[in-house]
Amino acid sequence: MVSYQYIPKKIGKIQFALLSPDEIRKMSATKIITADTYDDDGFPIDMGLMDPRLGVIEPGLKCKTCGKKVDECPGHFGHIDLAMPVIHEGYTKMIKELLSATCRVCGKMKLPLDRIQYYQDKLKEIGSIALNPFYFQSLSTQIRNEAMSVSQCPYPDCGEMSKNITLDKPTTFREEGHKLTPKEIRERLERVPDDHLPFLGLNPEVSRPEWMILTSLPVPPVTVRPSITLESGDRSEDDLTHKMVDVLRINQRLQENRDSGAPQLIVEDLWELLQYHVTTYFDNQTSGIPPARHRSGRPLKTLAQRLKGKEGRFRSNLSGKRVNFSARTVISPDPYISINEVGVPMPIAMELTVPIRVNEFNFDLAKEFVMKGPEVHPGANYVIRPDGQRLRITDRNKETLVEKIQVGYVVERHLMDGDIVLFNRQPSLHRMSMMAHEARIMDGKTFRLNLPDCPPYNADFDGDEMNLHCLQGEEARAEAKIIMRVQEHILSPRFGGPVIGAIHDHISGNFLLTHKNPMFSKEEAYHLLSRTSFRGNLPEPDSVDENGIEYWGGKTVFSMILPPGLHLQYGSAVYSGPEDPPEDDTWLRIDTDKNGVSFLRSGPIDEKSIGAFKGKLLEKIVRDHGSDIGRQFLDDATRIGISAITLMGFSTGIDEEDIPEEAKLRISETLDEAEAKVDDYVNKFNSGYLEPLPGRNLKETLEVEAMRTLGRARDTAGQISSKYLGLKNSAVIMARSGARGSMLNLSQMSGSIGQQAVRGERIHRGYQKRTLPHFKPDDLGAAAKGFVKSCYKKGLNPTEYFFHSMGGREGLVDTAVRTSRSGYMQRRLINALEDLKVHPDRTVRNTSGVIVQFRYGEDGIDPARSVRSDPVDYEDIINMAMREVQ
């Protein structure tokens, strides 16, 4: 092995140069002299902006310059000879440096001969700029600064004192207040000798500095600025053409006025106007001048705007391309498809195609697809002949096409069940934002997505749309199936746990099924398992009642979907500590009997077992048994959960937050006490008796104490109310099992909402010395500073409502700001890291084979295969060894 890197060709060098006026004229197909485009008959005017020698845009015509047709002729430049020179907006900075570093009379660099010699030797030493651009850059800056700081021309035959040059943005140069015309500047730049130019990074063979002042302007080919014909028959010209028209008009007027000897003032005005038009032709967002506008008021899109930014040529058309064989529609949930699948609506399936190469084995099958045509589902849309010709299948020509098909043809058949497709939701923030699914063709018009797939895509069904891409090659399909399939992404590389897992009702359902082990009749037990992959018979019943009817516990039913050989124990989501009595059934234990069958012995199945991000049981199964069994288990667990929740019934309503009158009384007492305590602090503060906390002043101390007191009061109120909210309460089941919501949400509904904050402090902004006119000035009490005593159920009074909205608004603003900021951070990271990859020897290298890390992550650990933050599950290994010893 020589190297991992095979570099077929290396770029030797890139040279940037200035276009000289001569070169502009040489490459020009025609001089443009008139601002008109077409004559009354619609024919382009000769030497106008749409001169036929500039290229062809209308099909059927031939180019007058090269004789080629549309799409073959690349277009040809023209040119405008400017009546007076103007400055190129992009080179103003360099022009200023050149003017300041050279003598205003003799044009030499303001450096004595020996310094020039010294720097020339230095430049020779590094050879070419390309060899060490960083070094060249620093040397060049040094020379420039040295020359610019010299105030008198060091050459004895000149000795001219230099004057201070300033740049009035964007294109006006002044020499100690006196305005320099582009003509004067050009003359000065012409005087700079060739051998002084390399110091400023200019190669005199290809770039003379005076070329930065334009005397002729290239006119881009018409192919660059095509005019479009509207439905009404009117022609609409490109923005660039409009700009060129402006330049030509003013140029013409300037020339006429100058030639007829018009007053200097008028000529100068026109000259400046010409400068404005040329400047905006290059960049219409030049700072310091108003952007040129279209008649409608829309700013023109000129050269720089075509290239720059997100919608510019680079980011929009070169780095990002649109693709065929893709579809987009709204997503909706389907809990009864596998997590590996995606439901594809029939109209999409009949538009997306998979190419199949006809061979002797699939010959008949291929014919069958073509025979069905484009309008019957598993049909075909196109036949591709071996010579590459695409033939569209229609109902009328399908019979003849079928006859033509031979080995070697390609048939583009409709998307079918089981085809591998890529599914994606933007923003694609991590690799799980684009995963491979198996298509499942369905009625309707939406993509169907199983619910455990929502967390990795961050999808919900409030109108989200997603994209689907149909793979076109065998290698692509194989690769997608092996590395991009949903089941391969259950464990996330972000934290080594599952990102795909049960959510919402799946968790409530499994909790209902397993907590405190409810009993089910034979019919019910089989019904629960009917949607799962379980096939077989239930074990011995857990109990038999006096009538001889057999019953199975929920834990037994759940155990049927467990893969064999599991040993696990941990506190479930509802577990609240070691002192928790076992009769609460919150400690989860899964054992394996001597036959190797796993069994859920105690504890409920909840978020900690099967949930996305937290599910330990799911994580263990995927890790130990592989992604196939892991996927199967997740599909089964979610279905059994839904069966359980529908069988047992589950609903919640506002009365779930009802608490007895006495509890309400106790809560309001607690809150009153806290308010009184805050008032106490305020009084102490006002009378100067408040003891400051270490490191804080009095005001801060008051705030800290008030926040703490009120925070504690909210918690106490929550505790009081939650005493009346037990595990019989549906809302509590959801909150405690981790299905949805939190106990804080519940206590805010039934107890008290608590202190509202903006920027982490009690609300203090609003009117002078008070938050709202409802309070006295300088009121520092609880209510005046945003403490909300009410609960959501009771409702908020007007001031409380206002404070609550203030806190809520801050949250919204924060999310908006955060997304844009983190988006840019992400973009910079992606650009920096995009071409790093892990090589077969486990080094991380960039595209030129330079090592970045000697082992991936310096420890060679794949975070997706590590256990949370550890490379190996030590505890599990010890437990396994212990079991073996026993």
Next chain:
Amino acid sequence: MPRFNVMENYLVPRHSILPKEEVDALLSRYHVDLSQLPKILMVDPCVKALGAVPGEVIKIERESPTAGLSYYYRMVVEERSMV
């Protein structure tokens, strides 16, 4: 004035100059030439303390909770450069 030696700080991993023979072994182990190693500037405090010259390779022994000791090699360069 006694100079401050960064190498004695507990946060600075162990730096040493890799002997010539070991450099060759390293390069053949990773199938790279010298220029494909990560770089370290000559003005880096550790390089200055070691007195290494451009073209030499610095071996860095880093401790990590997951990898134990991990080794990193950086070639001393005069200044920033492309490639």
